[in-house]
Amino acid sequence: MFSNIIFDTMAYQSLNVLGEEFIRYFEKEETICSLAIERIKIDLEEFPSSRPEDKRLLQAWNYYKTADDVYMLALNNRGKSISIITEALVLWVYNKLWEGFELSSKGYRKEDMVIFGAKFEPPRPEVIPMIMNCIIEWLNNNSLDAISKSNCFHLLFEVLHPFEDGNGRVGRILLNAILIENGLVNVAFRNRDAYLDAIKKAEDGAIIVIDKLARGRKLTNDQITETLLTYGDLKSMNDLVKKELIHSLKVQSRINQVLLDISKASYLLGFKNKDYVRVLINRGKIKAIKIDNRWKVPLSEIIEFIEREKQALENIEEIVSKTIHIEEFK
Numbered sequence: 001m002f003s004n005i006i007f008d009t010m011a012y013q014s015l016n017v018l019g020e021e022f023i024r025y026f027e028k029e030e031t032i033c034s035l036a037i038e039r040i041k042i043d044l045e046e047f048p049s050s051r052p053e054d055k056r057l058l059q060a061w062n063y064y065k066t067a068d069d070v071y072m073l074a075l076n077n078r079g080k081s082i083s084i085i086t087e088a089l090v091l092w093v094y095n096k097l098w099e100g101f102e103l104s105s106k107g108y109r110k111e112d113m114v115i116f117g118a119k120f121e122p123p124r125p126e127v128i129p130m131i132m133n134c135i136i137e138w139l140n141n142n143s144l145d146a147i148s149k150s151n152c153f154h155l156l157f158e159v160l161h162p163f164e165d166g167n168g169r170v171g172r173i174l175l176n177a178i179l180i181e182n183g184l185v186n187v188a189f190r191n192r193d194a195y196l197d198a199i200k201k202a203e204d205g206a207i208i209v210i211d212k213l214a215r216g217r218k219l220t221n222d223q224i225t226e227t228l229l230t231y232g233d234l235k236s237m238n239d240l241v242k243k244e245l246i247h248s249l250k251v252q253s254r255i256n257q258v259l260l261d262i263s264k265a266s267y268l269l270g271f272k273n274k275d276y277v278r279v280l281i282n283r284g285k286i287k288a289i290k291i292d293n294r295w296k297v298p299l300s301e302i303i304e305f306i307e308r309e310k311q312a313l314e315n316i317e318e319i320v321s322k323t324i325h326i327e328e329f330k
């Protein structure tokens, strides 16, 4: 129940705190995690503050600067119906990620390739531009929620594997751009195995779509969506992104001392009755402060409560309503 509320775009916007400042702040953590997926280890202490010579640090610098440019575009695109993602943007992201590196191609790969450990082979190079345009067209013409949409695009992109190198990084920046332009924020995949496992569980629909497109089949946008949802098990990937969004929110709530009134706190927790929050405060389950005789709940408290009570989330309304009755009879 809670997850549906907290990832509701309106909930984020009503908080009105998850804008430029947070996205920028979080880009470093995201960069470190994204490079760690490729087994490139960078510590926060050594994170460059200007363009470094060292090639390992330059990969981090390039990711960081590219993500920042793309996310600011995405932020300005909130509320618009067409994504910032175009073929030109995808190619620009790729080239900027590899600035200062020798590449055999400035564009799409020219050779067949295999992904280590994957059960499919990405399509031959000649069909990449056509498929790229199909998946971007699909991105702009489906009615999935923000998380499913960004995950499905990520899967299609990774199965297409359009570049010789850096596909994971380009794909993760695009995934976050879609989250941001849909009112959410960037996530960091902090657990490499969980991320790769989730892709493997979810990718069957994307494999079928890319294979059909590569063989020249025409698919409508609805057929693409249906195939993605029917054959791929998106749940673990969606859950992973939700978990990482909670982490982003937690980091955000620490850097920004956001205080919520009772009605916003209730809204985020998915409670219909504001008294539930008051009861939790009275019972010491949520710490709150009184300002001008009104309760204010730090956003960080709400996030921590959610994390602590994860087991109880499904039944939380029932649990709290029982708690209210106990209170009444005391």
Ligand SMILES: Nc1ncnc2c1ncn2[C@@H]1O[C@H](COP(=O)(O)OP(=O)(O)OP(=O)(O)O)[C@@H](O)[C@H]1O
Residues within 6 Å of the ligand: 037, 038, 115, 116, 117, 118, 119, 158, 159, 163, 164, 165, 166, 167, 168, 169, 170, 171, 196, 199, 200, 203
């Ligand atoms: N089974 C899989 N199905 C689909 N995509 C996968 C699979 N396994 C890995 N990937 C994606 O491919 C990326 C790695 O691709 P690859 O090993 O080819 O490295 P790359 O193209 O150099 O890109 P990067 O180094 O930035 O990840 C992963 O980060 C992930 O996004």
